Amino acid sequence: MAEDLCESYSTAAAKGFLASHSSLGGFAASGGLRDPNSFEALADRLREIAVKCNMPSPPGTTAKAMFDRDAAIVLGECSILMSGEALRDDVWAYLATVLLPDVVRWRFGKAPAERFSGGVRNTFQRLWMRAWALDLGEGNLERWTLLRGLSEDAHVAIFERPSVGGNAILAKACAMEWLRVSQEIGRSAMEEVMRRAIKVLRLKHQVIDISVLSEEEVRENVREAFALAVSDLTATK
Structure with missing residues (x-):
């Protein structure tokens, strides 16, 4: 199609x-009430x-x-x-x-x-x-603050990587840290920082199963990854 x-x-x-292919709107019954x-x-x-x-x-x-x-x-x-x-x-x-x-x-x-x-x-x-x-x-009242605050590049960096975007705690931690760091160094520098931080997190994920860590431990790992990314970026300038 x-x-x-x-x-x-x-x-x-x-x-x-x-409208001319009404069968496309149908599906087999699988329990419950159909709307x-x-x-x-x-x-x-x-x-x-x-x-x-x-x-x-x-x-x-x-x-x-x-x-x-x-x-x-x-x-x-x-x-x-x-x-x-x-x-x-x-x-x-x-x-x-x-x-x-x-x-x-x-x-x-x-x-x-x-x-x-x-x-x-x-x-x-x-x-x-x-x-x-x-x-x-x-x-x-701030339900969608993270969703509204991230740039498109940041969303893509998180959600096109299943090991990151598939873990809500990790995704939230990355979004929160992105917003915090962007206020310190400016949004224009965040694409490269995000790329480096996500790379660090994915490499760490090969050694440590982040999904079994506590929420605070996840946030600490994310903070360290972003700090390293900022440090590396500063060193290369």
Whole structure:
């Protein structure tokens, strides 16, 4: 479907295609009560965000960042994704390929297949992973501070590495330290610092299973990695 249709998808074409292929909206019963409209309602909210970010006009850097931030929050607060369903790649492939191919193409241009298929580079799954890992808790007035505060490069550095982004405690610790260090040395220097710090953490992960450490021990490991990265960067200048 992505190969055949993503080059010319508009919102009207996306909705028309789904309407003329009703079988795409069906699935086998697996227990519980079925709500046939819940996922479509989620898709409508995500498309509204894209429109507010000037879809269908080609998005600039600011529009992309706004979409990623606001869409991630919607996905993070979506009750139907607070279950094992969100861990299934085919759920995200369905959302991207069947319900929102126009948004995928708007966000990523020609949109390679990986933006439609499930996985860490899926247009929406990557955003849900950010929200899941960086969520500071429902009811917290600063619930999405980490998600909003990181640059796109920082998000990519964390979440396209499963050993880091797949551990919510480690991901939060990296985000908190990124924000702290960026206030000291400036955001412009953080891409190289983050790259070096993540490399140190991944190497350490080969020797120490970070997933079994306490939360404070994880934070200490992250602080040390960032301190080493800053020190190395300073030494090379």
